[in-house]
Amino acid sequence: MNPMDQPLPSTPQTALSVAGLTRYFQDLVEEDPQLRQVWVMGEVSSANPHPRGFFFTLQDPTEKVAINCVIWRGQQVKLAGVPAPTEQVIVLGSLRLFPGRSQYQLMVWQWIPAGEGLLALRQRQLQQRLEAEGLFEETRKRSIPVHPHTVAVITSPEAAAWGDIQRTFKHRYPGLRLLFAPAQVQGIHSPPSIVEALQRVQRDGRAAVIILSRGGGAKEDLACFNDERVVRAIAHCSIPIITGIGHQRDESLADLAADFCAHTPTAAAVVAVPQLADLRGDHEARVQGLCHWMGGHLSQQAQRLETLQGRLQRLSPQGQLRRDRQHQASLRQHLLRAMAQRLRQEQIRSQALADRLVSLDPAAVIRRGYALVRQDQGEVLRSGTQVAVGDRLTITLAQGSVTARVESVEPG
Incomplete structure (x- = not known):
């Protein structure tokens, strides 16, 4: 028998509609107490800022499973910021299912970086607060002197950064006067130690530039350069400050507040003073340029003097008097010729008038x-x-x- 000829089974009375099935799942998801407030950890794979809110995708990097998330605009203004793509985060929110698309979405209320927790959140909040006060504005930053007579260095006496800076200065700018202000650059006592060192250098008054430096290290080793006391002391320092802290991948709040961020101790020393060999080369180039310019200038002045002498000869009083006399004689000849021509014309005209008068004379x-x-x-x-x-x-x-x-x- 052809299967198409078989009778259709009767429709079951318990069949659900699509809307009914979707509402069933919606009730399961949204009414579950565990899903009304749930912590979820994952990696941000995409982000889409929107006027209504911040939409992003949270992905499990091991299972390749993702969930759509949103931080509504009203909630966004209460947070320290929004997560960035590729960032590992822990978010707090509730699940909601949208029947029209049969999709569920996580409404996020709060989020923190995974692995760093509240410490990273507090640092970000501190950065935003200090930035709102204008401590990181470019208009506050001062230019570094080109030829500083004295440079103060704030770092640990045991740090390799102090040796790197000394060697760099000795190679680039021999004879520079250095002031060493020792300070702790790691540990819980390092923030007040750095602040006190900055105050000592300012009271001393001899330094034209300050280098605040330390070598690379772990995040927790560089925590003192994110301390609010250190950042404010740098921002309000009366002497330009160059920071050479850690490596280029580590940018601290102290780097943002400094007048120049060089990232490494050696780079900070390079920024602080010019290369003496370059100065000699520049000086020799300026001397050669000045000699070349003077030679050209003297040649131009000699040509100008020669031109003026020729003009003086042409414009001498004797020559001018001779030319005036020649011009006067020429004018006299021209006047005589003009008078003779005019006399002949008047004579002809007089004769014509006389002839006309004779022809019109009644006596004639x-x-x-x-x-x-x-x-x-x-x-x-x-x-x-x-x-x-x-x-x-x-x-x-x-x-x-x-x-x-x-x-x-x-x-x-």
Whole structure:
């Protein structure tokens, strides 16, 4: 028989819906007293800051099992900070299941670094508090003098750091005056010892730079450089401080408060003073540069002097007077030529006016046989309409004049 032809089994009356099954698991998870407040240890594998809160994943590095976690924003402001990726932590929270995604999530209330416990938490809280006070601000840090006359070193007399610093100074800057302020740099009595050494150096007043140093060591060995008393003493010190504490992977609160952090004693000594051989090389280079500049400057001034001498010869009073005389003679010749040309032009114009005047002279016209007729009143007669029969007229001829009477008038 074909299996497809077999009758379907009857639907059981106890079957749960997806929502019902999910709510069942939600009740199991959220109502379990042990899961309402549970401590979980794991490694942070990812982090995602969000306006609503800090979301991260807590992973078991051995089993490769992970759980989603969240620190809501309202709870986040109450904590010293948030965990960082790859950090091993212990978190306190409660489980909650989301039916829509069928996922559960750990709501974190508190967390501490695993293996360090409250000590690391307190150090982080101290760092945040001192940072809020501005003790680590870059604006507070002072520049290190380029050529300090005296350097004070604070470290343990038995520490290898003191020998490293002495050898570095002897090699780099022979003749430098060193002030050694011994202090304990490990143990419970080291913070007040370091603070007291800083105060001694400041009261002495000779040092231009202070080096606070110790070699590498375990975290607990460097605990004194995270002490609040030491950090405040460094931040308020009147002399620039260079720290050379431990190795580069160990950054203490003292490093953050110092004016310069060199991480190792030898590096701190290198920062404090320049290399004498480099200073000699720089000096020789400056001398050579100055000689080269002076040679070029003298050459430029010689060329300028030669140019000025040539100008002085060209601008001498005798030469200037000679040129002025030549210019005056040239102007005189130009003026004479201009006057002669203007005179000829005026003569031509005068002759033209004279010829025109002759052509327009009434006497000349009369001399050609014409006569000038005037009335008794002396008005020149130009038309027959101006006279009547019986009027007397005066006729001017080329030689003499004639008086006549009008006998008749003929229209023109």
